[in-house]
Amino acid sequence: MIQVYPVQSAHRFDHGWLQGSHSFSFGDFYDPDNTSFGPMRVCNDDTIAPGRGFGAHPHSDMEIVSIVLSGRLRHEDNLGSVAETTFGGIQRMSAGTGAIHTEHNPSDSEPVRLLQLWFMPRTRGTAPSYSTGRFDPAKLEGKLLPVVAAEPSEEVVGIAQDMTIYLGRAEAGQVLSFQQEPGRRIFIYLIEGRLKLQGDVELQPGDSARIEEVSALSLAAEENILVMVIDLP
Numbered sequence: 356m357i358q359v360y361p362v363q364s365a366h367r368f369d370h371g372w373l374q375g376s377h378s379f380s381f382g383d384f385y386d387p388d389n390t391s392f393g394p395m396r397v398c399n400d401d402t403i404a405p406g407r408g409f410g411a412h413p414h415s416d417m418e419i420v421s422i423v424l425s426g427r428l429r430h431e432d433n434l435g436s437v438a439e440t441t442f443g444g445i446q447r448m449s450a451g452t453g454a455i456h457t458e459h460n461p462s463d464s465e466p467v468r469l470l471q472l473w474f475m476p477r478t479r480g481t482a483p484s485y486s487t488g489r490f491d492p493a494k495l496e497g498k499l500l501p502v503v504a505a506e507p508s509e510e511v512v513g514i515a516q517d518m519t520i521y522l523g524r525a526e527a528g529q530v531l532s533f534q535q536e537p538g539r540r541i542f543i544y545l546i547e548g549r550l551k552l553q554g555d556v557e558l559q560p561g562d563s564a565r566i567e568e569v570s571a572l573s574l575a576a577e578e579n580i581l582v583m584v585i586d587l588p
Contacts, residue, residue: 408459
């Protein structure tokens with residue numbers, strides 16, 4: 356089953372300093388039929404104005420991943436972690452028993468665009484932690500590259516959930532293929548371009564798809580694309 360959520364169905368907002376969309380219920384946007392997909396709780400596509408950001412705020416029992424698409428994102432937390440990330444960088448915080456952090460745009464001239472993703476952890480009540488990683492953007496070309504996974508490596512950030520986040524680029528006319536084990540879920544978010552899923556399901560920028568009972572996927576680029584694919588339990 357493939358269920359498409361067009362960009363028009365997302366909760367779009369403009370607070371001046373913060374613009375973007377929520378693919379799931381978040382903050383003051385609540386839809387009782389759109390609160391989760393497996394362990395996934397949040398997919399926010401945010402753009403933060405220069406010099407602005409989120410002040411200190413707490414989280415607990417959540418795996419929080421920030422993927423910077425353009426600009427710079429600065430993170431600070433009460434664990435002593437400080438990091439600045441650009442495109443190619445990943446930030447991951449396991450909030451566990453509780454963590455307080457800030458996120459802001461350190462630039463005085465350039466906005467930052469990021470995807471922020473939240474997932475329930477495998478185990479609640481663990482010690483909080485924070486990590487960053489970096490992948491080579493050139494490796495996205497023509498493939499789906501794992502950037503976050505349960506098993507970390509040099510270019511893959513670890514996460515406390517049985518899942519993998521992939522990013523990929525394809526030029527118009529190229530096809531990206533994806534295969535997973537039966538019985539799992541797939542979440543797709545199209546960041547840029549246009550594609551056809553399984554040959555006939557069209558996705559535009561900002562569209563997402565939630566997929567169950569399908570193990571093999573074909574993503575055909577109708578325009579140059581940047582896409583995120585998440586393999587979920």
